[in-house]
Amino acid sequence: MKFLKKCPVFALLLSTGVLFTIIALGGKKTIYAQQEYDPLGAPLLSVMFTGVKDDIYPWQIFTGESTPVMASGAGNSEKDLNENEGESSGEEAVNENVSDEGDMADGNESGETGGDGNGTAASGNGEGQEDAGENPETGDTESVPETDSENSPEGNSEAGSGAEGNPGGESGEDQSGEDREGAGAGAQNAGSIGADALHKASDSLKDAGFERLAPLRESTHEEYINHISADIYGDAGVIRAATYAFETVDESYFDDALFIGDSRFVGLKEYTDLADHADFCCETSLTIYKALEERFSGVGTVPEALENKDYGKIYMMLGINELGRGTTEDFMGKYTEVVDTLRELEPDAKIFIMGIMRVSGKKSGSDAIFNNGNINARNNAIATLADNKHIFYIDVNEVVCDEEGNLEEEYTFDQIHLLGAQNVLVKEFLLGHGVVE
Numbered sequence: 274m275k276f277l278k279k280c281p282v283f284a285l286l287l288s289t290g291v292l293f294t295i296i297a298l299g300g301k302k303t304i305y306a307q308q309e310y311d312p313l314g315a316p317l318l319s320v321m322f323t324g325v326k327d328d329i330y331p332w333q334i335f336t337g338e339s340t341p342v343m344a345s346g347a348g349n350s351e352k353d354l355n356e357n358e359g360e361s362s363g364e365e366a367v368n369e370n371v372s373d374e375g376d377m378a379d380g381n382e383s384g385e386t387g388g389d390g391n392g393t394a395a396s397g398n399g400e401g402q403e404d405a406g407e408n409p410e411t412g413d414t415e416s417v418p419e420t421d422s423e424n425s426p427e428g429n430s431e432a433g434s435g436a437e438g439n440p441g442g443e444s445g446e447d448q449s450g451e452d453r454e455g456a457g458a459g460a461q462n463a464g465s466i467g468a469d470a471l472h473k474a475s476d477s478l479k480d481a482g483f484e485r486l487a488p489l490r491e492s493t494h495e496e497y498i499n500h501i502s503a504d505i506y507g508d509a510g511v512i513r514a515a516t517y518a519f520e521t522v523d524e525s526y527f528d529d530a531l532f533i534g535d536s537r538f539v540g541l542k543e544y545t546d547l548a549d550h551a552d553f554c555c556e557t558s559l560t561i562y563k564a565l566e567e568r569f570s571g572v573g574t575v576p577e578a579l580e581n582k583d584y585g586k587i588y589m590m591l592g593i594n595e596l597g598r599g600t601t602e603d604f605m606g607k608y609t610e611v612v613d614t615l616r617e618l619e620p621d622a623k624i625f626i627m628g629i630m631r632v633s634g635k636k637s638g639s640d641a642i643f644n645n646g647n648i649n650a651r652n653n654a655i656a657t658l659a660d661n662k663h664i665f666y667i668d669v670n671e672v673v674c675d676e677e678g679n680l681e682e683e684y685t686f687d688q689i690h691l692l693g694a695q696n697v698l699v700k701e702f703l704l705g706h707g708v709v710e
Contacts, residue, residue: 290316296331486510486657492600502601502647510657514666517659522707527551529585533575535559536690537590537630537699544696547703554578560598561591561607565614579618587615588703590627590669592651593689597642605654612658623708626659628652628668634679636688643689645679665708672702 297317488505496503530551532538538555542548554569565575572578589611595604615624629648631637637645652668659666673691675681680688684695691699 486513488602488605488654492602497600500597500642500647502596502604502650504650504653505601506653506657508653510655510659511653511666511668514656514659514661517661517665517708519665519667519706520709521705522709523704524550526704526707527586529583530588531575531578531584531586532588533564534588534590534627535594537593538588540691540693540696541699544693545700547700552578552582552584558594559591560594561604561611562595564589564591564611575615576618579615584619584622586623586625586708587619588625588627589615590629592629592655593643593648596647596651601650601654604651608655609658612664616663624664625706626655626664626666628656628666628670630691631670631674631678631680633682633685633688634675634677635682637679649678665706667702667706669699669702672698 294317297319486506486509489507490503490505492501492503492505495501524546527547527550532541532547532551532553532555534541534555536555536557536559538553539557542553542555552572554564554567554572554575556567556569559567568574569578572581578584592604592608598604612624612626615622629652631645631648632640632643634645636643656666658664670678670680673680673684673695682688684691684698686692
């Protein structure tokens with residue numbers, strides 16, 4: 274005690290450290306549940322500081338503002354949901370903890386290889402599981418907003434009809450009736466953020482005679498609380514997007530390109546020479562919710578970059594870090610908003626929306642949130658935005674996944690990200706998917 278009295282600064286530091294440790298311990302199963310923590314490499318109190326970086330503040334332990342309903346995956350109880358339900362504003366939730374480096378890959382046919390932990394997620398997609406990995410990215414959790422019956426996909430006459438006349442549209446329509454019945458009363462609690470945005474295609478798209486595909490149904494309450502990304506679109510969008518005949522180009526093609534993405538694009542930037550040609554707005558843990566407001570070294574925000582330079586191509590790969598947040602509708606609402614904003618800011622640019630890269634089979638089969646079933650469902654959703662004229666959907670999973678649709682084990686060091694040298698596969702894929710007029 275005498276020593277502490279003689280060294281008040283040390284006493285203050287000691288007491289502060291103890292306090293921060295108590296806070297971190299208290300929030301470890303709630304607001305910090307998704308924060309990565311290495312007990313051998315950092316003290317427990319470091320969890321609090323990494324949380325602050327992701328906009329998670331200590332007092333939220335008491336307010337419950339960012340208690341993650343997706344903390345342990347499919348095992349969450351309805352009691353946990355009810356405790357969080359009143360906190361959501363229908364926009365961004367407070368807690369951003371999903372796993373950035375875990376930005377997973379996008380999906381389609383191989384969705385059948387997922388794990389069992391997700392129950393019966395949407396048709397056409399398997400129940401894979403994915404884990405946060407060594408370098409998890411963060412995504413916000415949201416509570417379930419009230420559903421507006423007048424604006425819901427179920428009440429919209431376009432739901433299902435959007436697929437007519439398009440390859441694969443019928444298959445998505447066939448399952449809609451069954452899915453809607455299964456939704457039951459629980460569907461009234463399903464998230465529907467951005468539902469209106471899905472039906473408000475820009476004038477340029479309407480003039481081109483293109484209609485965006487509407488969802489066949491809404492996510493159910495059960496899917497929401499179990500963090501299952503419902504496949505509410507089917508593969509109609511993916512099939513339609515695949516009808517475009519891409520061309521092979523050389524590196525100079527990217528001289529007027531801008532890449533917007535998370536840790537997957539960080540790898541592309543650091544391990545290939547594309548940065549010698551293109552500009553990159555990418556950062557580990559980046560989400561679609563912050564894509565337009567984040568400041569990137571050398572270029573500023575995305576809107577500032579587009580204002581300062583004319584880009585002919587814009588590539589975007591986002592979505593892995595958002596898997597534990599909200600529903601497919603929530604994600605699609607914001608994704609649609611961002612794509613439309615890019616079209617407005619750079620109307621002459623070709624926009625390439627890239628499917629989320631999947632994770633390994635091992636990862637997919639062991640994680641209730643970051644799995645290939647969830648990735649496939651969200652990829653099927655974003656593919657519906659492609660019009661094959663201004664907006665193009667491309668899926669790098671074609672070259673990085675095995676025959677079962679999982680990320681090749683030999684290509685990854687953490688079941689989520691590509692080994693440095695394997696990023697050349699992504700570059701070669703892009704070189705083979707150019708749009709030349």
